[in-house]
Amino acid sequence: RKEVEQDPGPFNVPEGATVAFNCTYSNSASQSFFWYRQDCRKEPKLLMSVYSSGNEDGRFTAQLNRASQYISLLIRDSKLSDSATYLCVVRGNQFYFGTGTSLTVIP
Amino acid sequence: ETGVTQTPRHLVMGMTNKKSLKCEQHLGHNAMYWYKQSAKKPLELMFVYSLEERVENNSVPSRFSPECPNSSHLFLHLHTLQPEDSALYLCASSQVSGTGKGKLFFGSGTQLSVL
Numbered sequence: 001r002k003e004v005e006q007d008p009g010p011f012n013v014p015e016g017a018t019v020a021f022n023c024t025y026s027n028s029a030s031q032s033f034f035w036y037r038q039d040c041r042k043e044p045k046l047l048m049s050v051y052s053s054g055n056e057d058g059r060f061t062a063q064l065n066r067a068s069q070y071i072s073l074l075i076r077d078s079k080l081s082d083s084a085t086y087l088c089v090v091r092g093n094q095f096y097f098g099t100g101t102s103l104t105v106i107p
Numbered sequence: 108e109t110g111v112t113q114t115p116r117h118l119v120m121g122m123t124n125k126k127s128l129k130c131e132q133h134l135g136h137n138a139m140y141w142y143k144q145s146a147k148k149p150l151e152l153m154f155v156y157s158l159e160e161r162v163e164n165n166s167v168p169s170r171f172s173p174e175c176p177n178s179s180h181l182f183l184h185l186h187t188l189q190p191e192d193s194a195l196y197l198c199a200s201s202q203v204s205g206t207g208k209g210k211l212f213f214g215s216g217t218q219l220s221v222l
Contacts, residue, residue, distance in 0.1 A: 004149070032209050043197055043213040044150075045109070087150075094163065095140075095201075095211055097150040 001026050006088050006098035014106050017078050021101045023071040023088030032091035033064055035073045037084045038100065044087055047073075078105045110134040113198045113214025120188065121222055128183040128217050130198030138203040139181040140211070141173060144195040156181065157203050188221045195219070 006023045013019050025033075033050035048055065050062040050071050061074040071088055083105045088098040110133045120126050132139060141153040155163035156175040170192075172184040181198055198214040 008147075034210065041195065041216075041218060043109075043216045046210055046212070049210070089211070091209065094152060094155065099147070099149045 003027060003092075003096035004088055004090050004098040006101050008099055008101060010102040010104060012104045012106055013078055015078055015080060017105075018074065018076045019078060019103065020075075021073045021086055021088075021103075023073075023098055025069050025071070025088075025090045025096070027090070027092050027096075028066075028069060030069075030090045030092045030096075033071050034089040034091070035060075035062055035071075036087040036089055038087055039084050044089075047086070075103075078103075080105050080107060109212045109214070111198060111200055111212050111214040113217060115217055116215060117218050117220075119220045119222065120185070122188060122190075124188075125184070125186040127185065128196055128198070130181040130183075130214050132179055132181075132198075132200040132212070134200055134202075134212060136200040136202045136212075137178055138201050139175060139178070140199040140201075141171075141181070141183050142197040142199060144197060144216075146194075150197065154183075185219075188219075190221050193219055193221045 004025050035047040036044040037047045038044040050064045052064050054063045059076045063072045085100040085102050087100045090096045113130045138157040140155050142150045144150050153167045154173040174182040196217045199211050201211045
């Protein structure tokens with residue numbers, strides 16, 4: 001079983017749409033959770049950490065459900081510039097990465 | 108800028124060449140990493156140095172040889188690579204203890220092509 005599982009997509013949404021990505025992890029002892037954004041042939045960049053209480057950064061909202069071992073990312077009012085691959089990352093004794101979910105925002 | 112500088116950005120090499128990737132972090136972190144990213148696959152951890160000691164080596168072929176002379180610098184020495192080694196190689200750093208523990212910061216990556 002993979003440590004981190006994500007739906008690879010692709011998600012193709014119109015500008016202004018709301019889109020949600022989900023991620024599950026297998027190790028209940030995992031300590032920290034993150035969403036990273038990766039543009040084509042570039043390095044992953046930290047988008048936001050994910051906390052049990054849920055957290056928001058502008059149009060982005062992240063949620064963590066430790067009981068279900070489930071992480072989500074919600075993007076509201078999608079912009080063309082949001083087109084990228086979104087990586088779910090879980091930290092236990094090392095960092096574990098999902099395969100990423102591809103998002104394309106269409107004009 | 109993330110505070111992690113990686114060079115070169117692009118590298119084309121033949122199977123008999125020897126080259127090195129270089130990484131430097133300016134964040135005061137105490138751990139550095141090499142990852143490999145192939146198309147459609149998740150990032151694969153190659154090596155971890157924590158407090159300048161190698162703590163992880165995920166069965167990486169010996170044609171990849173890491174070097175960590177101090178907590179700010181990391182190298183990946185490459186020799187007699189195979190075409191299937193073509194990938195994006197990413198350096199990263201993090202703080203593994205004390206305050207600020209947690210997040211991973213990446214260099215810009217080296218897109219490697221082995222001919």
